[in-house]
Amino acid sequence: MKIDYNKLFLPLGLISVVMLKETHAIPFESIKASLGKIETGYGADNTTFTANRPKYHLQGPVNWMNDPSAPWHDGEYYHIYYQHNPYSAEWGNMTWGHAVSKDMIQWIDKPLAIYPDQPFDIEGAFDGTILENGYQNKTTMLYTGVSHVPLGWRLPYTVGAEKQVLAYTEDNGDSWVKVGPVITAPPKGLNVTGFRDPYLFRSSKLDTLLNIKDPNSIYTTVSSGIQQDGPRLWLYQSNDWENWNFHGPMIAAPENFTRNLEYSSRLGYNFETASYVEMPTTSTKDEWTLVTLGVEGGRLIHDLHSAVWTLGRSFELLSPDGKEVQRLTPGLNQEMTGMLDWGNYYAAVSWKDPKNPDRVLLTGWIPEDIVPVTVNGVTNENNRNSQGWAGMFGLNRELEVIEIKNVSVSDPLVAIENASWVATTPDQDSKTVTVSTLAIRPMEEYKSLRKDCSLWSLKNHHSTASAIRKHKRNRVSIPGVSTRYAEIVAEFEFHEQSAPFGLSILESSEGQRHEETLIVYDPKQSKIDIDRSRSSLSRSPGYPNSTETGPLPLFKIGSKNGKVEIETLKLRVFIDNTVVEVYANDRFALSSRVYPTLSKSAGISVLVTKDVGVKQLDIYQNIDVKAFDRP
CATH class of the missing domain: 2.60.120.560 (Exo-inulinase; domain 1)
Incomplete structure (x- = not known):
């Protein structure tokens, strides 16, 4: 069903798309007034609305929010986008909310940035990432456009339901020109569990491994999985943004595999919201590569979701096999794996701070933990819709590979394999070792x-x-x-x-x-x-x-x-x-x-x-x- 954006906020009787369009001209002034009206209309003085709201965590003004997307810096402001339902405090109608900040502590609301208004994203504009100096030298995005629902790793997959869409901005990220889908379907011949959440990056390391000489080389991962086989993180490469070469899986695992269940989650059946970061070498001489993963089906709590990290110092070059590997592919040799958060936290994106490239940040989503339950025809009080909002971001986190020195060799932890740490360096006295972890x-x-x-x-x-x-x-x-x-x-x-x-x-x-x-x-x-x-x-x-x-x-x-x-x-x-x-x-x-x-x-x-x-x-x-x- 096509969404009528002229009625975008009419359930609240507050503003129309006309006002949203006007905010593009003076975003820092008019959007504050618009969102103020939205919040007042929902009842800023209403105890149901305010009772559970946090103060210093980032969250949308009203209604549903989930995954963070596309953090970047325009030279003055940090930008962050988020999945948002303009109509309801339940998931649906995935639209991109947007906020900016100079210090990542105090934020300013911006206009809604991307609407699901094209045939290729009419069922939702899902997660994506941004690179500057991209398509036509503009700030450029890849995001997942959804044209068919329902989606789910336990459901049969409809080929073409998820496409990776190219877009660029000419007004500093307030709005985006959709060029259209550039990766239109999963790898041929594979029965996938999902195909979404592109993560863009540049990498001279991968260029060297793959013998790519073009200075315009860019990469994206796409989170996915194969039915009855296990989760996958696919790698694509392009030199011009519009034509993408499929390589193969950077990370592949059997269904619900775990390296060490005590210190990490199982890897479930489908990956989402993956990130790829080549870690700075400020605290260790080793060159570590970090991949963060949203895992579906890996544990029995929090909607079967978990947020996982894995680190490795080298890649195994996978040769084409006519199936999953179409071109030479750098598969990450994972040396340690752990949890980004053991609780109610998901869809995290890791990213290098553009103002300080030696710093890696993590932004993730903390959902509500109240769910609508109906007993004898009565729905529980203070469910998400009755309070008028749902979800927030967790506090931004710094990620770094650290070394814990002088760990006794007699410590049983040192001998544990496939954990969230690794003993990397024997110390001089041979009675202690240095342990690395995230x-x-x-x-x-x-x-x-x-x-x-x-x-x-x-x-x-x-x-x-x-x-x-x-x-x-x-x-x-x-x-x-x-x-x-x-x-x-x-x-x-x-x-x-x-x-x-x-x-x-x-x-x-x-x-x-x-x-x-x-x-x-x-x-x-x-x-x-x-x-x-x-x-x-x-x-x-x-x-x-x-x-x-x-x-x-x-x-x-x-x-x-x-x-x-x-x-x-x-x-x-x-x-x-x-x-x-x-x-x-x-x-x-x-x-x-x-x-x-x-x-x-x-x-x-x-x-x-x-x-x-x-x-x-x-x-x-x-x-x-x-x-x-x-x-």
Whole structure:
């Protein structure tokens, strides 16, 4: 069905496509007014609309948003686009939302950038990426245009349903001229599970491997899979943007394969939203290549979705086989694989910061975790449509290959194969090794959120029996702290046999009507939990109360005097109303959604035992920086 864009916002009775067209002329002025009207119309003063909304996370003004797409920098502003449904807070009508920022902290709404208004994308304009100095020397995009639905890795695939579409901008990314599909179908003869989300890049490394001499050489990956065979990441190459050569799979795996299930996800049945980045060599002499993957079918939670990374230092050149490999193809030799986030996080795109090419950033999507459930004809309260919006981006993250030095050779972790780390360098004394892994940490700019915050600090605290108040777990209450917008920085010292310890956040006073969310590290099982069993008093069906969990093995570090000690646990926790992001030891992330119902659910406590020391605890409470200046 063709979409009538003259009625784009008429369900709200607010603005028409005419106003959106006018915003192209003065985007920073008129679009703010337009989106302000949209938000006010939905009820900015309505508690249903505002109750669960975050403050400093990037999200659309109203309705549904999901995958981030096409981050780039125009010389003054960072741009980010996102999948958006202009009509509803449920998925559908995929249109490109757009926002810009000078610092990636505070953002400005821009006009909707791409509409599904052509035969090749009438069912949705899906993810894509941008390169500057591209087609006709313009800023250029490839995105997936969808002309047939439904799509799904468990469904029969309709050839031609997904096409990779070429487009360019002449107004700094506000609107895009669609040249048309340039990759019109999956590789011939293959029964695929999907064929979408092109990721554009240039690579002198691949040019050399493939003996390509043309200085205009460009590449794109396309995320895919083969029915009853497994997921695939296809590689294409072009010298002119319009004619693309199919090579073969950069990454191929059997169905639901895993390198190490304990420290990563299975690779499922279909890839989505893949990214390719040749990592800077600032922190390691090795030349690592990073591929991030959206995996479908790899785990049983969060709609069977997981966000995976894999790293390798070399490629195996695959020769044409008349089937999957049509031309010489560099297949990545994967040496370590892990999770970008163990929780509610998906569709992440990794990209080099154009202002600092030595920095690699990651932008991903955190969905809602409430779902409409109807019981006896009644739909649960506060479902996505009734609150008028759904989804946000997680905080931007910095990715880096780091080296952990002086890891004891006696540490059993060193001998584990196919994990999310690899022992790369034996140290001189032969009693220790250097371990490489992928660092995942919040973007440095988020420290600016601490400005004007109230700071509560504790250092070098060891609990005593008189200091601990029993409440299921031992805990130390923190007086004077009440916040639903905070950053917590904590470091704990402990023994391998210590009982679980951590933090309680978003907690109310004790009693029958008690809410709390627990962030707990278990040394014996080497894992971090976000325990949501008491996060919300709501018993409406569709609300989450399961525990989010992920492994964090800590290494045994040797010293010059021969003593071996386990790493301390270093946490950074971001609380933004109903979203919680937990980072640990610069190599672990776990995101979750929680939905407290009590206004007083804003307290914080420390969960400790006598053999656990709080080396540092800083609570920056009442963050007042907003991602958008909206009504």
